[in-house]
Amino acid sequence: MKTDLSIRFGELELANPLVAVSGTFGYGFDYEPIIPPETFGAVVVKGTSLEPWPGNAPPRIVETPSGMLNAIGLENPGVDVLIEEYLPRLAERDTKVIVNVVGRTVDGYVGVAEKLDQRPEVHALELNVSCPNVDAGGMSFGTSPEAVAELIGATRRVTQKPLIVKLTPNVTDITVVARAAEEAGADALSLINTLLGMAIDTETGRPILANVVGGLSGPAIRPVALRCVYQARAATNLPIMGLGGVSSAEDVVAFIMAGASAVGIGTAMFADPRTPGRIVEELKEYRSRYDEWPIGRAHQ
Amino acid sequence: MSSATDADLHLFEARVAHNAPEGTARRLTLAVDEPIDPNPGQFLQVGRSGSETYLKRPLSISDWDAARGLLELLILPVGRGTRHIASARPGEMLTLLGPLGRGFPSPDELGAAPLLVGGGIGSAPLVFLARRLAASGNPPTTFIGASDGQRLAGEKSLAGCSRRLVLATEDGSRGEIGMVTSVIWEHLDGLEGITSIAACGPAGLLEAVKILSDRLGVPAFGSFEERMACGVGACLGCAIPMAKPGDGKKYLRVCADGPVFALEEVAIS
Known part of the structure; x- marks a missing residue:
């Protein structure tokens, strides 16, 4: 069945709504040949900082009911290595490339954005605002509407690339930060990042993760993510990438109906790498039911 | 490798x-x-x-x-x-x-007289390695140990493709009594001419094998484990500290850079 699954996500025309989310798909090639990067409408590459970040000590992950906790610590080789080694390879493949940008200071984010601004391989930047803000005592940028706005403003000044802001669910009201991002000039939102959690080894009496706390992902967080997308859709006019526990074509359609025009998949690939290919195949049947993608239908 | x-x-x-x-x-x-x-x-x-x-x-x-x-x-x-x-x-x-992942070095690289050391269920991958080594004409000398005889793994297959198989149990229920890494030292005279060591087991065993390899002056390789999610190198969940961090890099991936590492490559903990 030849069905056009294309969808417009802000300024990006995606071949299909499915997006490989940051930190779960490396730089696009680790799962070859089972999951080629062109399976996705877009690939969001690993969180990238100005300088290399070594990441956290192990253990970095622990399985939980219907999901997992991770505290990788945003290990990455830095933006220069991304530009030299990975972007050229990824540019040869038929998918949109989004770079997830991380920093500990506003200057850190701005430095990465500046270096990527002239790279034709990069179609958009995703600002990961869940990083601890060193200048604000380590509190995450994403929990403060003012800090998010400042970050977007500063990044906007150095790049013309579409700016997607990835919101954290670890806030009282996600619509406050979503509105702040819209007013500050963000082009799109992606939500949600992981939920903060922890696990304890009852034999040793110690936290399992060396970092003590980590981010919860997987099907366990899907209802929370869907709720956040629904709320953000109602509160702003920005295009939304919905993500959190997506494991089936039905999940993708639910996120679209909540208001998303791109839908991320991550942890489900670990459980079964066949999932993305299966979803894209099954989306064809869903797509044939509608004249156009039912974006935000749940709000009608 | x-x-x-x-x-x-x-x-x-x-x-x-x-x-x-x-x-x-x-x-x-x-x-x-x-x-x-x-x-x-x-x-x-x-x-x-x-x-x-x-x-x-x-x-x-x-x-x-x-x-x-x-x-x-x-x-x-x-x-x-x-x-x-x-x-x-x-x-x-x-x-x-x-x-x-990356497995053990090839039989050629392990040389004419490889030594295998396994602890508990860690002996499992050594069976496949011993079979390859035997097929290449250089069957290994093999030491495996466990807390008790019920926890010795792969004994029968290892016996069939090793030059010599030594068993050790901490409770003495099978083979020689003691930790396998202690028992090896009692056999040091018989280990002259060993060309390499391949090991799998808990961190304590790998640490002891590292000391043994320094003493014998031969390269040693160990198979490691860590909590894992993707298994293909994408998620960076299964980090292992490098022995010599540098250029902003401190960790390797057990799944993709390992699970077998030269013991001098990583910090055993």
Whole structure:
């Protein structure tokens, strides 16, 4: 069945709504040949900082009911290595490339954005605002509407690339930060990042993760993510990438109906790498039911 | 060092041909139709339907009969995931991703007189390695140990493809009494001419093997484990500290850079 699954996500025309989310798909090639990067409408590459970040000590992950906790610590080789080694390879493949940008200071984010601004391989930047803000005592940028706005403003000044802001669910009201991002000039939102959690080894009496706390992902967080997308859709006019526990074509359609025009998949690939290919195949049947993608239908 | 290429990655179903007890572990024999070509030390991400756990489980390949397409897994049921896989019934299908990771160096690289050291279920991948070494004309000298005789793994197969097999148990129920890494020192005279050491077991065993290899002046390789999610190098979950960090890099990935490392490459903890 030849069905056009294309969808417009802000300024990006995606071949299909499915997006490989940051930190779960490396730089696009680790799962070859089972999951080629062109399976996705877009690939969001690993969180990238100005300088290399070594990441956290192990253990970095622990399985939980219907999901997992991770505290990788945003290990990455830095933006220069991304530009030299990975972007050229990824540019040869038929998918949109989004770079997830991380920093500990506003200057850190701005430095990465500046270096990527002239790279034709990069179609958009995703600002990961869940990083601890060193200048604000380590509190995450994403929990403060003012800090998010400042970050977007500063990044906007150095790049013309579409700016997607990835919101954290670890806030009282996600619509406050979503509105702040819209007013500050963000082009799109992606939500949600992981939920903060922890696990304890009852034999040793110690936290399992060396970092003590980590981010919860997987099907366990899907209802929370869907709720956040629904709320953000109602509160702003920005295009939304919905993500959190997506494991089936039905999940993708639910996120679209909540208001998303791109839908991320991550942890489900670990459980079964066949999932993305299966979803894209099954989306064809869903797509044939509608004249156009039912974006935000749940709000009608 | 042998390394997997992208084309080596397979995702496939395999039928459970046999499931038999081996001490406290289970030996699963799988009938594999997929054209895989695993190396000793490589592993598979294994899933069985109906699992309460979300992620697959990384399990080393304990034996591989390429001619008949029979693959063996020696599984110690320690948690919900391994218990579920270890109880798979003959005729059932398991889902496998792999072969994954970098295995042990080739028989050529391990030289004319390799020494294998295994602790507990860690002896599992050494069976496949010993078989390869024997086939290459250089059967290994093998030491395996466990807390008790019920926890010695792979004994029968290792006996068949080792130049010499020494058993050690901490309670003395089988073989010589004591930790395998202590027992080896008592055999030091017989280890002259050893060309390399390949080991798998707990961190304490690998640390002791590192000291032994320094003493004997031979290269040593160990197979490591860590909590794992993707198994293919994408998620960076299974980090292991490098012995010599540099250029802003402190960790390697057990799944993709390992699970076998030269013992001088990593910080054993």
